Amino acid sequence: MDVEELKKLVAREALKFIEDDMVIGLGTGSTTAYFIRYLGQMIERGQLEDVYGVPTSHQARLLALEHGIPVVSLDEVDAIDVAVDGADEVDPSLNLIKGRGAALTMEKIIEYRAGTFVVLVDEGKLVEYLGKKMPVPIEVIPAAWKAIKEELEIFNARAELRMGIRKDGPVVTENGNFILDAWFERIDDPLDMEIELNTIPGVVENGIFADIADIVLVGTRDGVKRLER
Template identity: 50%
Template sequence: MIVYVESPAGGGGGVKERCEIVEEAMASALLEVSMTASAAVRANAQVQRLGDLRIGEQIGFRSMQMRGVKLAIPQPLRSTRVNNSVRISAVTAESSSPVFQDSLKRAVAKKAVELVKPGMIVGLGTGSTASMAIEELGKLIAAGKLKDVMGVGTSYQARVLARQFGVKTVDLNDVNVIDIAFDGADEVDGQMNLIKGGGAAHTMEKVVNTMAKKTVILVDQSKVVSELGLTFPVPVEVLPFAISPVLRSLVALGGEPEIRSALRKDGPVITDLGNMVVDVRFPGGIKDPADLERRINMIPGVVENGLFVGIVETVLVATKDAEETVIIDLADYVKNLQQAKNDAAEEKASSS
């Protein structure tokens, strides 16, 4: 069945975007919003206009393929220490490898679990960095350095990993408070606003992180951005029977929605709560994360979205200081980014 979703356009008219509904046996209708050629051009232009995102043109660009469109994505940053302060510069292609990223994630995970005290109830996030934090927490428990620690998992994966690494878990409904929660993020801006949900667990993550006395977000340097939404879509968890009206509403908000497809099965990703996930791109970026979070959640059929605004108190960033891995607070990292930008501008001015 072919349907058309009408999205707002200039001059009071509407632009109809072609959507295909593919019926799956014993599954809800799967609606896949096609990205038009013009939308691809707009997305490519937006990425190339990232400007000061991760220092923009000063750090060089690498190419990648996304939806068949060649996009220019900033490379991660490396820091160097000058006069006892961390300075930011571009990294090589080797430094942006998965091994390099994993080393940063491991370092920030080890640093984070040092905040856990005996007897605490700990929120256990979902994703690659959070998984390493669960493993490091298990090592401290096994070594006898932490006792009577209980974990509250934000997903089936988190609970399985906790049991694997010796972290006892408890159901969320059986606790009144969570002392500290650890989680990762797909993007974080300078105001500690986040996009989460790459692991399709953002609904439970938001519940756990909101309950926690302190939420600590663990990221490597590649996740820090100047504006949310320019490179990573906003995940939206949706009730399966409401998928079509929700998609129309997301288009009306200026988004480009696409149902997330599973990698090792045909059809859509289904969350631990039995819902579908729609990834929504906003080519112009997200100017007001709090307003967009509220507006998306007001759409009937939406369970929760991946914008986290005003929840996080601490963001730890793993970066490189020459050959040493350094863990610094987000505010200090952003300050270093701005200093690097100013230095690059001064160098350019002096050489011209």
């Protein structure tokens, strides 16, 4: 199976966590897009009733509406039963790096509040330590990006302003901010690093998700492997 097939495999497996009368946090990214599509199919077939989605981004919202999932905002619900999202890296303690889709702030807000946070990845996302393959996305106030980039040198990090691919200039988040991608030599204490980064003035949020994932579904050539905290 190629990577896309592995993504579909874990997306289908995540449906087992969804029941009637649930509020579901809908993550952002290619793997979660498959989950949203399959969830919409179940609703259309009458296999699920009274299910509502809380999207983490415009992308997730548009996909949910396209596939017939009723959408509500965070302030319209009392609780989120399950959140489903992907990740860019997963370490052995199930700490994550997320944010390649630039929706990390709302993802963290919603997934932190979920009763169960289910992460969907293929086996290539498993790493020995965070920062091995991917940078840490950091959402920053535009006026402060250069000062924050210099501040990150204290952490021996090399940061780059993320530039748009199909637009001129930097990527702008849905909150109107910029993204710095920070490369660290390695991150041995993700929780401490997550907290430290958020103390830098001008930082809105960072892409380290420590001690938040409950279940990680890993797509492998031998099927889905389930990891739990």
